[in-house]
Amino acid sequence: MSLISVQNLTRDYGRGRGVFDLSFSIEEGEVFGFLGPNGAGKTTTIRHLMGFLEPRQGKCSIKGYDCWQQRPVIQSDLGYIPGEIAFLNGMKGGDFLAFIARYRGKNGLDRIDELVDRFEVDLSEPLKKMSKGSRQKVGIIAAFMHDPAVLILDEPSSGLDPLMQNRFVDLILEEKKRGKTVLLSSHMFEEVERTCDRVAIIRKGRLAAEDDIDILKQNRLRRYRLPMASEEAARAFASEYNGESKVRGPIVELKVFDDLKEMTQLMARYPLENLSAPDLSLEEIFLQYYGDDGGGES
Helix, strand or coil: CCCEEEEEEEEEEECCEEEEEEEEEECCCCEEEEECCCCCCHHHHHHHHCCCCCCCEEEEEECCEECCCCHHHHHCCCEEECCCCCCCCCCEHHHHHHHHHHHHCCCCCCCHHHHHHHHCCCCCCEHHHCCHHHHHHHHHHHHHCCCCCEEEEECCCCCCCHHHHHHHHHHHHHHHHCCCEEEEECCCHHHHHHHCCEEEEEECCEEEEEEEHHHHHHCCEEEEEEEECCHHHHHHHHHHCCCEEEEECCEEEEEEECCCHHHHHHHCCCCECCCECCCCCHHHHHHHHHCCCCCCCC
16 A cells, blocks of 8 residues: 555536546655646645545545545644744744644654754744745754654745755655655655656646656657768758757757657768767656646635
């Protein structure tokens, strides 16, 4: 049985908003990327996993517990970072973390010193005076401080500067080595590429793709760089190629969808100096499923 399971989850808000017959699973010890633009249904899915919403159809489970019917059991031993962290007025950072520990019904403060040192946050400062980045650090500490086996993270590095984003990635990689299971919803494509084993892309509330990151890169769109003997040859090649191409001096850059036949036939007729296939970023793969279409609303 998968550690996290979403089975035929449906919640229809009308006008194409919500999630529809959504299914995926996450295995123990896996870091799973959950991608989509704002409004695609990511947060709606996460709210069901957290037990904040009751499924209209389908079900969600974590460690075999039903996310709606047994949500107190799940929430007591889960690390969670919401997309928008709500803090109680008048609290300092340390007060908030102590409150969260009491809410979980356990001490859960064992890792605070380690995490405070890693993310360099002053817990004596009132939350309302903290910057967005500092408040996000407090949210990260709250999610990790009780050393949970499962973490659900919705845009966890939002507001962090590049140094702290790297430290967060390092933290995820360390937790991964320790066997933690993580669902990571993020717009930070480098973050996802560096940490995740598999990725699901959600589009208009439906699953558009799910696979290993490397396999997603291998499928569909490919990029090639073809150095020619001259700029004239490069321009001639590009003029004959029916797909998308750019000429940069004597180099032709191509985007190829699935079928390589046209490119290879042209290559046989032109003075090709070399051939390389630059790595395709996850962002480029993601845009294939959306183009200029935002993907819907939650």
